[in-house]
Amino acid sequence: xxxxxxxxxxxxxxxxxxxxxxxxxxxxxxxxxxxxxxxxxxxxxxxxxxxxxxxxxxxxxxxxxxxxxxxxxxxxxxxxxxxxxxxxxxxxxxxxxxxxxxxxxxxxxxxxxxxxxxxxxxxxxxxxxxxxxxxxx
Numbered sequence: 001x002x003x004x005x006x007x008x009x010x011x012x013x014x015x016x017x018x019x020x021x022x023x024x025x026x027x028x029x030x031x032x033x034x035x036x037x038x039x040x041x042x043x044x045x046x047x048x049x050x051x052x053x054x055x056x057x058x059x060x061x062x063x064x065x066x067x068x069x070x071x072x073x074x075x076x077x078x079x080x081x082x083x084x085x086x087x088x089x090x091x092x093x094x095x096x097x098x099x100x101x102x103x104x105x106x107x108x109x110x111x112x113x114x115x116x117x118x119x120x121x122x123x124x125x126x127x128x129x130x131x132x133x134x135x136x137x
Contacts, residue, residue, distance in 0.1 A: 021049075022105065022106050023042070023103065023115070024037060024039060024104055024112075025037035026104050027084070028100075034091060036088060042057075044108075047108035054113070057103060058103075067120065068103075068120045070119055070123055085123065086128065097124065098124050099122055101118060
């Protein structure tokens with residue numbers, strides 16, 4: 001009986017945890033698309049609440065990135081572009097030629113979906129440092 005209760009508890013807990021919407025900024029890397037800036041998860045009412053997930057991700061993108069501006073200064077004081085280059089460098093990609101940054105979302109750990117949002121400029125990194133693609137370091 002205890003086993004059944006424990007199993008039900010963990011099943012309910014896992015199901016409740018999966019009721020999330022995830023948003024993230026991605027670039028096309030050497031090995032496919034790479035999430036370079038994850039947003040905080042958003043709780044949703046159900047796994048069918050795709051429209052709410054997508055629109056909330058759009059709002060987060062607009063707020064956090066100033067509609068995709070890579071020069072936006074984040075709460076930690078660095079620019080969004082530098083945060084992207086830091087992530088890419090941690091993945092072994094310190095020198096990154098011009099890449100668009102795209103917003104994706106997923107609901108309940110499902111597949112990532114393109115959210116029709118992208119950066120206003122391309123990200124460029126040299127030796128892990130962000131710079132304007134128009135003005136190399």
